[in-house]
Amino acid sequence: MTVDRKAHWDRVYGEASEAQLSWHQDDPRVSFELIEMSGATANSSVIDIGGGTSRLASLLLATGLHDITVLDLSQVALDVAKERLGQAGETVKWISADITTWAPDRHYDLWHDRAVFHFLVDPAERATYLKSLVRGVSIGGHAIIATFAPDGPEKCSGLPVARYSPSDLAELLGESFELVVHRHHLHQTPSGKSQSFQFSLFRRCR
Numbered sequence: 001m002t003v004d005r006k007a008h009w010d011r012v013y014g015e016a017s018e019a020q021l022s023w024h025q026d027d028p029r030v031s032f033e034l035i036e037m038s039g040a041t042a043n044s045s046v047i048d049i050g051g052g053t054s055r056l057a058s059l060l061l062a063t064g065l066h067d068i069t070v071l072d073l074s075q076v077a078l079d080v081a082k083e084r085l086g087q088a089g090e091t092v093k094w095i096s097a098d099i100t101t102w103a104p105d106r107h108y109d110l111w112h113d114r115a116v117f118h119f120l121v122d123p124a125e126r127a128t129y130l131k132s133l134v135r136g137v138s139i140g141g142h143a144i145i146a147t148f149a150p151d152g153p154e155k156c157s158g159l160p161v162a163r164y165s166p167s168d169l170a171e172l173l174g175e176s177f178e179l180v181v182h183r184h185h186l187h188q189t190p191s192g193k194s195q196s197f198q199f200s201l202f203r204r205c206r
């Protein structure tokens with residue numbers, strides 16, 4: 001299962017240009033705004049789960065953050081992201097791993113996930129993810145989870161997804177996290193379609 005999933009994403013990133021990736025965005029603005037709202041500073045540590053080839057790491061570096069980790073299942077995506085950043089990317093920690101089997105070995109001030117958690121349609125995998133989330137985020141730290149909203153697409157990259165409202169997510173995350181703020185966002189895909197997303201900012205309270 002894990003091998004097939006990795007092969008899928010390596011193939012997608014190996015074959016498609018950025019303009020063919022429905023989730024591509026030149027500017028991860030909503031994520032960035034919520035990161036600012038979390039009170040992140042230059043010393044905050046951030047992990048981007050399933051960061052793929054997102055511009056978020058580069059935006060955070062440009063803002064002065066220096067403790068940035070990008071995790072993705074696809075080594076192909078990480079290589080593209082790393083190469084694009086050039087020398088600036090040398091301080092980024094790149095982790096090639098499946099979030100459903102990986103366990104963090106440190107705390108992060110901020111956990112960011114745009115369009116990754118929603119692929120976990122198996123409750124057992126969601127449970128493992130949530131365990132890592134609790135383990136990886138310090139008390140007082142934050143998590144941003146962006147998924148397709150209830151009126152969003154039923155598939156992404158040909159794979160089935162689970163769609164969430166902010167309150168669905170709050171219930172799943174349980175009492176260790178409180179919902180701070182949420183945003184509805186209509187993502188315009190490079191091919192001109194609209195996709196309904198929700199972005200939720202949580203604070204780890206216990």
Ligand SMILES: C[S@@+](CC[C@H](N)C(=O)[O-])C[C@H]1O[C@@H](n2cnc3c(N)ncnc32)[C@H](O)[C@@H]1O
Pocket residue numbers: 005009023024025049050051052053054055071072073074077097098099100113114115116119156
């Ligand atoms: C829809 S893309 C979103 C990429 C990025 N977050 C963004 O906003 O541009 C989903 C990403 O999650 C990665 N991914 C999918 N399943 C994963 C898993 N189980 N563990 C880690 N990464 C995964 C894919 O390789 C891909 O880069």
